[in-house]
Amino acid sequence: MNIQLEHTTDKKGAIFESTLRLVMKQGFHGSPMSQIAQEAGVATGTIYHYFSSKDELIVELFKHCKYKIGSAMFKVEEGQLPYPARFVAIWTNLVHFYIQHPEVLSFMEQFFSSPYVEAIHGHGCNVQMQNELSNFFQQGIEEHHIKPLDINILSAAFIGTVTATAKRHINGHYSFDESSMNEMVSIIWDGIKK
Numbered sequence: 001m002n003i004q005l006e007h008t009t010d011k012k013g014a015i016f017e018s019t020l021r022l023v024m025k026q027g028f029h030g031s032p033m034s035q036i037a038q039e040a041g042v043a044t045g046t047i048y049h050y051f052s053s054k055d056e057l058i059v060e061l062f063k064h065c066k067y068k069i070g071s072a073m074f075k076v077e078e079g080q081l082p083y084p085a086r087f088v089a090i091w092t093n094l095v096h097f098y099i100q101h102p103e104v105l106s107f108m109e110q111f112f113s114s115p116y117v118e119a120i121h122g123h124g125c126n127v128q129m130q131n132e133l134s135n136f137f138q139q140g141i142e143e144h145h146i147k148p149l150d151i152n153i154l155s156a157a158f159i160g161t162v163t164a165t166a167k168r169h170i171n172g173h174y175s176f177d178e179s180s181m182n183e184m185v186s187i188i189w190d191g192i193k194k
Contacts, residue, residue: 011040011042011046011050012050014040014041014042015036015037015040015042015046015047015050015051015057016061016064017040018036018037018039018040019031019036019040019057019058019061019107020061020065020103020104020106020107021039021103022035022036022039023103023106023107023110024102024103024106024107027110028058028110028114028116032054033047033048033054033057036057055116055119058111058116059116059119059120061107062107062108062111062116062120065104065107065108068097068101068104069094069097069104069108070132072093072094072096072097073090073093073094073097073132073133074090074093074132074136075089075093078090078093083139083140083143083145084145084189084193086136087136087140087145087185087189088182088185088186088189090133090136091158091161091162091185091188092178092181092182092185094162094166095162095165095166095169095176095181098162098163098166098167098170099166099169099170099176102166102170105163105166105167105170109163133155133158134151134155137151137154137155137158138151144194145193145194146192146193146194147192147193147194149192154192157188157191157192158188161184161185161187161188165181165184
């Protein structure tokens with residue numbers, strides 16, 4: 001059974017990876033299921049074994065990406081850092097993740113600008129990263145580390161600067177090293193700290 005489970009995971013992972021690559025190059029509409037299957041090295045029918053439709057594939061891939069992003073941001077070994085240092089670590093971790101996985105960044109941006117976003121709002125789609133980030137900000141407010149701002153404003157400032165930083169680096173407009181990333185996150189921290 002473990003062999004079957006591993007085989008299933010491999011095929012599903014290959015489908016996710018091929019979808020990410022194609023969506024980055026061609027967008028959602030330009031990435032038909034047949035091409036996703038071909039790119040993944042599986043039969044088109046195999047995709048429909050795992051996902052009933054392209055819409056389901058995209059939503060499941062979104063959940064998968066959110067989980068990967070959350071795991072990259074919130075590292076267990078950093079959990080005991082003082083709040084300001086943990087803020088810097090979480091921000092930097094996400095920038096590094098997006099630089100290493102530009103296809104995920106592209107997918108997430110397209111997802112949030114598409115009708116697919118309706119599938120996750122108001123339908124009980126709980127995603128680790130969003131909850132953890134909101135909880136992290138709430139903790140910062142309650143412990144008086146950061147200003148008592150709306151969580152949506154804090155999230156927008158945090159995610160927006162991460163995305164802009166990663167995109168500038170990926171596109172070759174500016175090569176962010178650790179020092180320049182620390183300067184960037186300091187601007188965000190200085191703006192929200194209490």
